[in-house]
Amino acid sequence: MQHLWLIPALPFLGFLINGIFGRKLPKSLITAVAVASVLLSFGWVMKVFMTAGDLGATPVTEHYFTWIRSGQFQVGWDFTVDKLTMIMLMIVTGIGSLIHIYATGYMAHEEGYYRFFAYLNLFMFFMLDLVLAANYLILFVGWEGVGLCSYLLIGFYFVKQSATTAGNKAFIVNRIGDFGFSLAMFLIVVNFGTLDFTQVFSAAPGKPVGTLTAIALLLLLGACGKSAQIPLYVWLPDAMEGPTPVSALIHAATMVTAGVYMCTRSAAIFTHAPAAMETVAIVGLATAVFAATIGLAQNDIKKVFAYSTVSQLGYMFLGVGVGAFSAGIWHLMTHAFFKALLFLGAGSVIHACHGEQDMRHMGGLKKYAPVTFWTLLTAALAISGIPPFAGFWSKDAILVAAYQHAPWMFWVGAVTAGMTAFYVFRAMFLTFFGEYRGHGHPHESPVSMWGPLAALAVLSLVGGYLFNVPKILEGMFPIAEEPDNPMLLTVSIGVGVLGILTAYYMYVVNKELPERIASSFSGLYNVVYNKYFVDEIYDATVVNPVIAGSTTVLWHGMDQGVIDGIVNGVGTESKSIGGLLKQLQSGNIRSYATWVVLGAVALLIVMGVSAMGFAAGVGR
C-alpha cells in the first residue's frame, strides 16, 4: 500500500483545522497549517514517486471502499497513479506549495486570512482527488469540488458586487459544461456498464464510432466549461476578481487545465472518434486565436494574462485534438510554470503599485522591483516560445504535431504565437519600462513573495528541457515523429522574436504609434477592446431571454399562478365549505340534542332496514 489517500487527505485536514477553528487561531498557526499540509502532501507524492517503481508498467491502484453498488454496476472509491497522474500530482502539489507560500505574503494584511487558506486547502483536496481518480465519478466529485472552490475564491471579496457576480458567472457557465459531462457519464454507464477507467478504455475500441463520438463530444463540452474554451470561456476573464494567488493557482496553473487532463485521460475514447478529435483541435485553435486577439488590447494586467490563459489552453486542446496528447500535457506543465509565474509576478506588481491593476498607471518598475522584473521576464520569454525557455519546447511540439495533422493549423498557431509574444511583452514594457505613471512610491515585495517567483523562474527556464513529458509518457501515448523540418522551428522562434520586437518598437521606441493605430482603425480596435461584445451577445441571446422566461413563465405563471394558486385555492375552498358546516354550530344545546336524536333515529332505521334485508335473504 502506498496510502495514496494521504495525498488529498492532508490538505483536507488543513481545511478542517483552518475552516473550523481558524477564526480563533493566531495567524502564524493558520499559515503553518495551511502551508505545511500542502508541503506534506507534496512530500508524500515524492515518496510515492520514489518507492512505487515503474509506474508506466504497473500503475498503483488502491481500492478503499465500494461507494455505489446497484446490480452489476459498481463504483468504488479508487485512486490510481500512473505516469500521467504522477506528472499532474507533481504540478498540483509543487505549484500549489509555492503559491501557498506566496499567498502568506500577499494576503498578510487581508480580512478573512483563515477563510482564504481554508478554501485554498479545500481546493487542493478536490484537485488531488480529481487527478487521482480511477473512475469518472470520483473524477467528477473532484471536478465539481474545484468548481465550488473556484466560486468561493472568485467571490472572496464578497462585499464587492463585481466579485460576487463574477463568482456566480463562473459557477453558472460551468453548469453548462458539467451538464455535458454528466450526459457523457450516463452514456458511458449505458454502453460500458462501468465508469472505471481501465475497463472503459479496454472496451472502447470495440464500440461503434457514433457512440464514442457522442461521448467524446459531451466530454469536450465539459472540458470547454472547466478549461474556458469557446463558447464557454467567458467566465475566466471575469474570474480575475479573485485574489491574485487564486488566479495563479486555480485559474492558470491547475483547475483550468483539468479539462485537458480529462481529455488526455480519455484518450482511448477520443482516438476512436476522429470527428470528435477534429472538433477538439478546431475548438482549441479557434480559442487560441480569438483570445489572443482580445489580449492585444486589454489594459488591466490581470485581464491580459487571463486572455493569455484562455489562449494557451486553446493550444493544449489543439495538441490533444491533433493526437499529440503528451505534447498537450507537456504544454500544460510548462504553462503551469510560466503562467503561475506571470500571475504571481502580476500580483507582485499590483502589490508594488498599491493595488493598481491598470497598466497605463504603471511603468518604470524595473528599478523599483528588480526581482519581480527579472522573474517576470523569464516567464514572458517562456510564453513567447524563445529557446531554451520552457514554453518553447512544448509549444514547438504542439505546432509540429499540428503541422503533421494539417499545415494550415500550424500557420494559424504560429500567428497566434506571435500575437502572444506581442501582448505579453506589451504588458512587460508598459509595466517595467519608461517612467512611473502611478501614485505613491512603488516598492519590492517581501521575500515570501519573491521566493516562489524565483523558484518558478528557474522552472520556467529549465522546466521544459528537464522534464521531457513526451519521453516520459512514451508508453502511454504514441510519440510524434520529429520531422526534420528546420522551417517549422525557424517559424516558431521567428514569430516569437517578431512579436517581441514589434512590442518593443510600439511601446518603448515609438510610443505614439499605438494611439495612432487605435485611432486609424478605431472600429476594429473598439470591437477587440470590447472583447468582440461576446458578453453582450450572450446577454442578449441567452441570459436575458432566460431571465425574461423565468420571470413571466416560471415565476409569475408557474410559481405564482399554478403552485401558489393550488395552495391558496385549497385553503379558500376549505374555508367556504367550513362556512356551510358552521351553520350547524348554533350554540343552542337543545338543537345539538335534536341532532343527536335524529342521528340515532337515522342509524336505527338503517340498521332495521338492513336487518330486514338480511332476514329476507336468509328466508329465500
Added chain:
Amino acid sequence: MPEALQALNSGVPVSWYLILSAVLFALGVGGFMLRRSIITVFMCIELMLNAVNLSFVTFSNQHKLVSGHIFTFFVMVVAAAEAAVGLAIILTVFKNRGTLNIDEISSLKN
C-alpha cells in the same frame, strides 16, 4: 332465589320490561330536548342511562348471560362520575352566570 327468578320469568313477560325501558328512554329524550333548565336536562340524561340499564338486565336474565350485569355496573360507574363532574360544572355555571337557562348559555359559539 331460583324460585324468585322463576316467578319473575313466569310472572311478567319480557316485553313488559322492554316497553317500560323504552317509555323511560323516550321520556328522557323528550325532556332532554324540550326542557330549559340544565338540572332537568341532566336528570333526563340519568333517566336515559337507567332505561338502558333496565333493558341490559332484562336481556341478561333472558339469555342467562352475566355480561349484561357487568355492562350495567359500568354504566352506573360512568353515570356516577358524570354526575360528579356535571354537577360541579352546573354549580360553577350558576355561580358565574346566575342562570340555569340552557338557551342563555351559548358563549362557546363563535
